[in-house]
Amino acid sequence: MPQTVKAVVARSKGAPVTVEDIVVPDPGPGEAVVAVQACGVCHTDLHYREGGINDEFPFLLGHEAAGVVESVGEGVTEVAPGDFVVLNWRAVCGDCRACRRGRPQYCFATFNAEQKMTLVDGTELSPALGIGAFAEKTLVAAGQCTKVDPEADPAAVGLLGCGVMAGIGAAINTGGVGRGDSVAVIGCGGVGIAAVAGARLAGAAKIIAVDLDPRKLEQAKALGATHVVDASKDDVVETIQELTDTFGADVVIEAVGRPETWEQAFYARDLAGTVVLVGVPTPDMKIPEVPLIDVFGRGGSLKSSWYGDCLPSRDFPMLVDLYRQGRLDLDAFVTERIGIDDVEAAFDKMHRGDVLRSVVMI
Incomplete structure (x- = not known):
């Protein structure tokens, strides 16, 4: 009944x-x-x-x-x-x-x-x-x-x-983060910090967390960030480049969903690097006017990540097992x-x- x-x-x-x-x-x-x-x-x-x-x-x-x-x-x-x-x-x-x-x-x-x-x-x-x-x-x-x-x-x-899977999946499934990679995560709310945790799980060597809120940056460090950038004080693109031997990160995950932070992600990645948009934009937002020659000249991939490109039947049990083992x-x-x-x-x-x-x- x-x-x-x-x-x-x-x-x-x-x-x-x-x-x-x-x-x-x-x-x-x-x-x-x-x-x-x-x-x-x-x-x-x-x-x-x-x-x-x-x-x-x-x-x-x-x-x-x-x-x-x-x-x-x-x-x-x-x-x-x-x-x-x-x-x-x-x-x-x-x-x-x-x-x-x-x-x-x-x-x-x-x-x-x-x-x-x-x-x-x-x-x-x-x-x-x-x-x-x-x-x-x-x-x-x-x-x-x-x-x-x-x-x-x-x-x-x-x-x-929802949120934790979206972030972890953005790093592992969509971004394809691998061992030794450098990763930057712009925006350290729940999804962004989960992306930090995902990059750590994948074996990234350098994980750079970016946010305006020092509290969130501390949380990002606790979950695996090796470096943090206070976007209220530092130039995000320049700082990420400085932390990656001037090259930029292999994978940059944008977890805010705003045109200006997406543009930061675009220019903060290395040549042939990957940008992952997992932050949810509002319907009125548009991609910034990035010169097409920059898109062509930098190569790599510009991706969006919906629910971390996850397959629940595959990913949930695996991540719960990692949690039970103390690894997540x-x-x-x-x-x-x-x-x-x-x-x-x-x-x-x-x-x-x-x-x-x-x-x-x-």
Whole structure:
């Protein structure tokens, strides 16, 4: 039977979120109901609340989550009730042109649950990134559930569901960082610091973290940065070149999503180097007027990274294993553990840069 549970809802643009009763239907074919244990507070949730994604209010917020599968619908074989899972927003279809070419991480037809969760009056909810996990329970497509080590801390591994995976994947999957490489990361919020951690995992010899906030630079050092650049005081391009024997970094990861920082990334890379854009720009932003001869003359690659080009079924279990081995400090991303009533306050802390991640414990 459908269940009524507590959840965090954004009813209108810019309005404070509210904790309300919602109705979660029984899972249909290919679907699963997950009892959520922890869910990180991500900038994307704030973008939803502010109408920056679309205007399909009311939104059921939350998407960086881990929990236990409670029930599954017809035809589900990849997970079963009792499995501990991390949720993802890219359930691959297995049949599009990318999947048929053996590149499911680029699936062009990812999907979510068919049924809708609702308010108690029947109003349909739009779940953030097809998940909606600031809730005691949520309904997702079974392909959005990735089974991982049940001994892992839900608050830590749930963050792989979005920001941490985006950053680590930008370094390893998109940027192709390898042993001995030099890497610069511009912007050290949650995604940027995760890119620092990813570069460290990949064996980069020099990892340069760039930000305006000294607190974030200290966090970057704790997670593997060998050098830091305070962009409020130093010329970013010149400093990165100085730190790389005048050449520039092999891989530069832009984790801000602004034209000026993308331009810094372009000129801070070595010849034949790689620029990775993982910071999310607003729709009105455009690539700076970089002379085409500079694009031609410097060679290399200019890439964007969407969800770290990850394949959850491949990457989540591997990263959770590294976490359990003590080789990836996911605990460092968890600044505080809060209740479901504290999401609005967590948005304020995030906006001020006071936290890497507040995590709602349910």
